[in-house]
Amino acid sequence: GFDGIMDDTEPASTPDGSWFTEYEQRAGWHLQYLQGIRDRIGTLPFHHAIPSWYDDSPPLSLDESGTFATLDIWIAQTVDVMGVMSYRDSAADILPLASGELSRGSIWIGLETAPTSEGEHLTFAEEGSEALNEALSELTNEIGADPNLHGFMIDAYESWRLLP
Numbered sequence: 001g002f003d004g005i006m007d008d009t010e011p012a013s014t015p016d017g018s019w020f021t022e023y024e025q026r027a028g029w030h031l032q033y034l035q036g037i038r039d040r041i042g043t044l045p046f047h048h049a050i051p052s053w054y055d056d057s058p059p060l061s062l063d064e065s066g067t068f069a070t071l072d073i074w075i076a077q078t079v080d081v082m083g084v085m086s087y088r089d090s091a092a093d094i095l096p097l098a099s100g101e102l103s104r105g106s107i108w109i110g111l112e113t114a115p116t117s118e119g120e121h122l123t124f125a126e127e128g129s130e131a132l133n134e135a136l137s138e139l140t141n142e143i144g145a146d147p148n149l150h151g152f153m154i155d156a157y158e159s160w161r162l163l164p
Contacts, residue, residue, distance in 0.1 A: 050101075062074050
């Protein structure tokens with residue numbers, strides 16, 4: 001048995017780019033997938049990692065109600081906690097990426113510690129553990145009392161352990 005589920009499927013990482021060319025269909029499929037997990041696990045805790053830009057994507061109507069909402073809102077209605085991958089290398093840059101989701105529901109705030117080809121500003125790999133700890137302290141001071149903050153998540157343990 002499990003105590004809960006943490007899903008990190010990252011459907012926008014399609015090698016053919018179809019997430020962006022067929023966004024509405026792909027987003028609908030992803031929400032159906034998450035609802036299927038919810039149906040299977042019942043009341044067990046369900047956490048799901050999302051990129052920080054879902055709230056900047058076009059609103060969608062993904063059910064019979066005709067309601068339009070961004071994908072992060074649809075996902076928040078299905079899972080218990082979202083892990084917002086707010087990958088930047090300073091608290092001042094991380095907070096704006098997660099603030100929308102934080103205002104709407106329970107979240108983890110994700111920080112990256114591995115080197116990435118997508119840009120040094122996304123990770124603490126260059127800045128090191130002292131800068132990461134400082135950012136975590138700043139974030140805790142700024143939003144630590146927010147009841148929607150579930151905590152912080154670090155991607156990934158191995159790179160975090162090896163930070164200079």
